[in-house]
């Protein structure tokens with residue numbers, strides 16, 4: 001039976017939905033997860049899918065999608081209900097991001113950067129250690145960020161990457177925050193800054209440093225730098241292989257004053273989060289679970305002669321094509337099952353087994369999404385990779401997943417191998 005969902009705030013009444021990525025009964029989703037995922041799917045399928053090709057072609061930011069996300073309450077998906085949000089937890093959010101990623105990878109990926117500013121400062125920070133005064137001050141500050149998002153539709157970006165070892169977790173960020181009366185002076189550069197020029201606040205990771213001693217990762221600050229602040233500029237172009245609608249240009253911060261109230265986490269908390277809540281880095285993967293499903297769904301429709309925009313020619317009777325679809329299905333099922341398990345386990349202080357599983361889920365998702373797209377193009381054939389169809393975009397977008405720091409495919413392999421063979425502190429000396 002086909003489910004129908006209406007979103008009156010977007011003028012959608014009764015969208016006839018594609019089957020869910022995660023069947024609520026099979027994956028035992030809560031009623032709330034089921035309803036949120038259906039709404040995300042309706043938005044993606046009925047609205048974002050038709051805009052995706054234009055933003056991909058022109059490498060433009062999907063501003064209208066963000067207006068729709070705001071109207072539907074989805075900019076505030078992880079903000080508590082008592083503060084005007086939808087109150088979704090980590091897993092509910094992740095399933096929604098996967099549903100949106102099926103229809104527009106760039107929107108899902110940038111939406112992740114935005115949502116993480118509330119997820120990390122919200123439910124994730126609640127799990128971490130703070131004394132009572134620090135927690136109270138944090139709650140006051142995050143309420144300000146929540147209000148901006150709920151009331152004004154403010155968009156937050158998450159520019160961490162600098163081109164050095166910091167985003168991979170290997171060194172302190174070169175972007176520095178010098179403490180001054182009432183806040184910090186921020187100086188530095190961020191590359192691949194998705195949403196640049198389109199976010200209202202840049203959630204920047206910077207090393208607090210007054211000039212004495214060596215910069216330390218323990219002193220990482222997570223600050224919301226207002227896009228309009230003096231000294232903030234966006235430079236360079238964005239003309240990449242895939243994920244073109246993320247508009248990930250370079251951001252420069254030159255002596256930017258950032259007030260204390262802009263802290264998204266208290267001092268020392270980002271470092272604590274990165275060490276005690278590692279699943280915070282798995283949140284880039286939902287987009288790519290969506291892309292994996294999209295590559296598979298396209299292939300089934302195409303071979304059945306039912307893909308929109310293609311002639312009704314059936315190609316499903318050839319055994320080689322059936323085998324390719326079987327291979328794609330096996331990869332998809334394996335990636336989804338592992339990902340769902342890892343996402344379900346996200347919590348503070350995970351066990352070593354859970355952390356290894358999270359790395360494996362990230363690796364498997366990112367690599368499978370592109371492998372499925374590759375098989376899809378080979379199997380569907382030349383006509384399927386024309387730009388009039390979504391498959392070649394899925395192929396290019398999915399290629400970018402393995403490059404996302406700090407959990408790139410290479411770094412996941414590195415960590416799984418090392419951490420499986422060595423206990424903390426063990427050496428061969």
Ligand SMILES: Cc1cc2nc3c(=O)[nH]c(=O)nc-3n(C[C@H](O)[C@H](O)[C@H](O)COP(=O)(O)OP(=O)(O)OC[C@H]3O[C@@H](n4cnc5c(N)ncnc54)[C@H](O)[C@@H]3O)c2cc1C
Pocket residue numbers: 113158159160161162163164165167168170191192193194195242243246248400402403404405406408409410411414
């Ligand atoms: C579409 C897209 C959007 C993005 N959006 C954002 C964003 O919004 N915010 C943001 O902060 N970043 C973003 N990134 C950036 C991303 O996380 C990387 O920083 C970016 O791909 C640049 O990487 P690099 O070439 O500088 O990687 P490098 O650090 O040069 O690494 C190259 C490769 O070497 C490997 N490697 C790196 N360090 C190590 C190590 N210590 N040990 C072993 N192997 C290692 C990794 O596999 C990596 O892929 C985005 C990237 C893409 C593709």
